[in-house]
Amino acid sequence: MAENPSDPTEADSASGPLADPVVSGPGTSTAGRESIVVPPAILAQQAGWSEPGTDVPGPAAPKSAEPQVFASTVRKQQTSEADYENVGSGGKLGVVLGVVLAVLLVGSGIGLYVVNSGSDSKSTAADSATSQPSQTPSKTPVPPVKTDAKVLPQVSGDFGKKADIALPSQHSDGSFVVKPLIQGDGAKVGKGDWVSATYTAKDWTTGKDIPGSYDQDQGKPQLFQAGLGNLIPALDSAVVGQKAGTRVLVVAPPAAGFGDQGNQKMGVGPKDDMVIVVDIQRANAPGARVSGDVTPPPADFAAVKVNGDGKADTITPPANPADPSDLKTSVLIQGKGPKVENGELAVVQYTGVTLKDGKEFDSSLDKKTAFSFVVGGGNVIQGWDKGVAGQNVGSRIELEIPAAQAYGANPPQGSNIPANASLVFVVDILDAGIGQPAQG
Structure with a gap:
């Protein structure tokens, strides 16, 4: 993960701001995981469980000897005002996390993520400071998914609001159930798609509530990639194949949740069955x-021409363009979703060119995968943090970024960005919510 300048004013100096729009951000190439949307500190919960109100450092971004393009280059270490250390893999945007064994839903400062902290990659100081013990799901085989069972909890309430879960007097029969309760008509969730979902949860065995996304954060959704084996089976199986707008009832035996060890901090015992009601808010394929x-x-x-077919946009600067003195923003498509807030994970598509000659230096569209970063986290170039915050999900924006809010005198090694170059980006904001950048 990129380090912030030692002095707040350094980000605006000739030495340039953080190397990427994302701590592996908008000018980098990778995606992320989940964490809570308040301060970026909470975005670190993927590395283990934490109690509400506890500050947790963010995930680490592994280093790579291979130079990265704009979107993949991060200011990891500042050895001098003129020297930035690159990180990332093969030009992908985003933060590269450690090996994730299972993911958690984040709610009230606690989540259902389970992350293995082991990694061969080097970590930042913030990452190494993480002391929360990680939990690994048991290797008990996950039972096959059923669509019904003889006895199921009763669920009431509207989609998009906290569900009322009434538990029967009988115990669960151990079935792993995924049952749609309200059918949506939005995009169908496929493997690797970005999904934002809200949830309500209970422990069927004890009858106690498990904190969910409606209990705090104004019902903000969790944002994660589905079907990659990085989530507990209860989540992956709940969303893959479903459509946005669907409410799903999930009954998860231990093997589909936290395994034989349970999760003490969440109050889930090693033999407890969980009940989760998931509202799938939005879904976006990697090339959306x-x-x-x-x-x-x-x-x-x-001028902007959208080429389609997964090709980068054509961005043509005016003749003899003047370098901007400050960030300039134009909204090309006005989205109707919620406004993106600092501390949230944003998932975007982008194309970047140099203002002087319109030469493309990076595009998520060429890679056919969306890019994710924590907004306002100082993990991408300053122009991205400033330009995306406050925009609506579903918007397409054009950013004209002065060199002082981009890479300044020290562009990423291996890129074709000149020193002190002003940059132009076209950015599609696909989604935003509580989460962390995806693993690259």
Whole structure:
């Protein structure tokens, strides 16, 4: 993960801001995991469980000897004002996490994530400071998924609001059940898709509530990639194959949840069955784009042509463009989703070019995978943190970023970005919520 400048003013100096729009961010290439949306500190919960209100450092970003393009280059260590250390893999955007064995739903400062802290990669100081013990699911085989059982909890309440779960007097028969209760008509969730979901949960064995996303954070959704084996089976199996707008009832025996050891901090015992009601808010495939009525940018902005078919956008600056003195933003498509807040994980598509000559230096579209980063976390170039915060999910924006809020005099090694270059990005904001950048 990128380090912040030792002095707050350094980000605006000629030496340039953080190397990427994401701590492996908008100018880098990787995606992330989940964590709570308040301060970026909470975004570290993927590395273990934490009590509500406890500050937890964020996930580590492994280093790679291979130079990265804009989106993949991060200011990991500042050995001098003119020297940045690159990190990442093969030009992918995002933060590279350790090996994740299972994921957690994050709620009230606690989550259902289970992460293995082991990694051959080097970690930042914040990552090494993580002392929360990780929990590893047991290797007990996960039972086959059923769509029903003789005895099931009763669920009431509207989609998008906290569910009321009434437990029967009988115990669960141990079935792993995934049953849609309300059918949505949105995009169907596929393997590797980005999903935002809210949830309500109970321990069927003890009858106690498990904190969920409606209990705090104003019901903000958890944002994660589905079907990659990084989530507890109760989550992966709940969303893959379902459509956005669907409410799903999940009854998870220990093997589909936290395994034989349970989760003490969440109050889930080693033999406890969990009941989770998941509301799938949005789903985006890795190559998704936003859609809507297009408003052309002002005449002094670069013209934008959307090529489609997973190809980078064509961005054509005006003749003899003047370097901007500050960040300039134009909304090309006005999204109708919630506003992106600092501390949230954002999932985006982007193309970046140099303002002077319009030469492309990076695009998530060429990689056919969306990029994720924590907004306002200082993990990407300053122009990205400032430009994406406050925009609506579903928007397409054009950012014209001065060199002082991009890479300044020290562009990433191996990129074709000149020193002190102003940059232009077209960014599609696919989603935002509580989460962490994806593993690259």
